[in-house]
Amino acid sequence: MFGVTGDLARKKLMPAVYDLANRGLLPPGFSLVGYARRDWEDEDFAQLTYESVKQYARTPFRDTVWQQLSEGVRFVQGDFDDDAAFDRLANCVRELDEERGTGGNYAFYLSIPPKFFPVVVQQLKRSGLADPVSSEATGGRRPWRRVVIEKPFGHDLASARELNATLDGVFPPESVFRIDHYLGKETVQNILALRFANEMYEPIWNRGYVDHVQITMAEDIGIGGRAGYYDGIGAARDVIQNHLLQLLALTAMEEPVAFDADSLRTEKEKVLSAVRLPTDMVTGSARGQYTAGWQGGMPVPGYLEEEAIPPDSRTETYAAIRLGVDTRRWAGVPFYLRAGKRLPRRMTEIALMFQRAPHLPFAATDTKELGQNALVIRIQPDEGITVRFGSKVPGTAMEVRDVNMDFAYGESFTESSPEAYERLLIDVLIGDPPLFPRQQEVELSWRILDPIEEFWAENMKPEPYPAGTAGPPSADALMARDGRAWRRL
Ligand code: BG6
DSSP, X not given: OBOXXXXXXXXXXXXXXXXXXXXXXXXXXXXXXEEESSOOOHHHHHHHHHHHHHHHOSSOOOHHHHHHHHTTEEEEEOOTTOHHHHHHHHHHHHHHHHHHOOTTOEEEEEOSOGGGHHHHHXXXXXXXXXXXXXXXXXXXXXXXXXXXXXXXXXXXHHHHHHHHHHHHTTSOGGGEEEEOXXXXXXXXXXXXXXXXXOSSSGGGSSTTTEEEEEEEEEOXXXXXXXXXXXXXXXXXXXIIIIIIHHHHHHHHOOOOSSSSHHHHHHHHHHHHHHEXXXXXXXXXXXXXXXXXXXXXXXXXXOGGXXXXXXXXXXXXXXXXXXXXXXXTTTTTOOEEEEEESSOSSOEEEEEEEEOOOSOOOSOGGGGTXXXXXXXXXXXXXXXXXXXXXXEEOSSSSOOEEEEEEEEEHHHHOSSOOOOHHHHHHHHHHHTOOTTSOOHHHHHHHHHHHHHHHHHHHHHOOOEEEETTSSSOHHHHHHHHHTTOOOOOO
């Protein structure tokens, strides 16, 4: 694991490794090698891992599990361009092969800024770590070499291609695992179960019934200590290019012919290539930047006052876009995507908003409180699905009002959902690719985003919105022009 001192490693990756071990899903010889610049011994890295597990693991801490795991923890100190350090790394993993029977199977997790990918990947090649091993050397079994990379997969189409070329020169495509952690979420995988394991939704899952779709990823947090990453990137590149477009693809795609990686990716790619941008970007998109405000009863600074953000930054912390999907199923149905930080609460959902009944045989006054039927996939928190429909209010009048029917994970299942990273890490280790986007999807997503980003850079400064509010006025105006409104946050 490269980048072991980073936030992601501490808060997500190491705890996920422990949780997998605790669930009995890792082989006893599993070993974790950290690589970083710090002048550390194995024990220091083990201590860091221990602390992060203690603080962030999902499952209870058990000493026996930790003991077993910690015996395989190693640390290699070095810079990314340090040949000798990579040679030490190669020795270290070879020793582990002998001592712990890891069998020459290596996954390289690049939890580092993308600008370091080329040098690390080249070092993996130079030191022989990335070399495929012939099966003769290991008695017929072919050890694997996989590389795991985290978004951002570039910052536009051109850089995404460059990045891919870097990886491609060293690892074959099937050995590259791109992490979009949204795909590791149970609720996201459940979109496919909901759609393709049931009969009742499919007939209405199309332009004949659906009026529009709203995909929301709202966060209450600001950018925290991530100024270096976030500034210049912004909400659209950070989460729309990947998470939200993946949600769109899963919502809009056709049934895959099989549940394997190729079939799934093919269907997602078809949707992504059918996405149509707004003809007028000014009215079809919105961009915002939070200013000082209140969150959870506390005053919070504006984006421009956050540490290390230049006072004239034009990075957006909120983005909304109206997209079309030019297919027989979705022609004419707008997909509204929005994502933002410092919004009133943390909430990710996909809402299919249905057309109104063609005729209401009730007094207009009785249906005043009847909205549009909706099917809402609650990705997080409060994971579940809501169906909203009109129902008669008890009494003598025929008054109809919206009610909700709810499926909540917590009520229906006794087992709690694994963290996305648990699922994704185990899939890397067993070499199961369906939950990892391939390069083609990444490129198609940049094709969608690039023209928007270019237009924004030239013509649209982000509009301020106070922290703790639901985004800039232009986002509401975007919906209002279409005679619609965002779901309340
Ligand atoms: C990451 C983004 O991909 O997702 C962050 O870079 C964001 O900006 C995070 O905060 C949100 O993840 P989750 O799982 O909490 O929705």
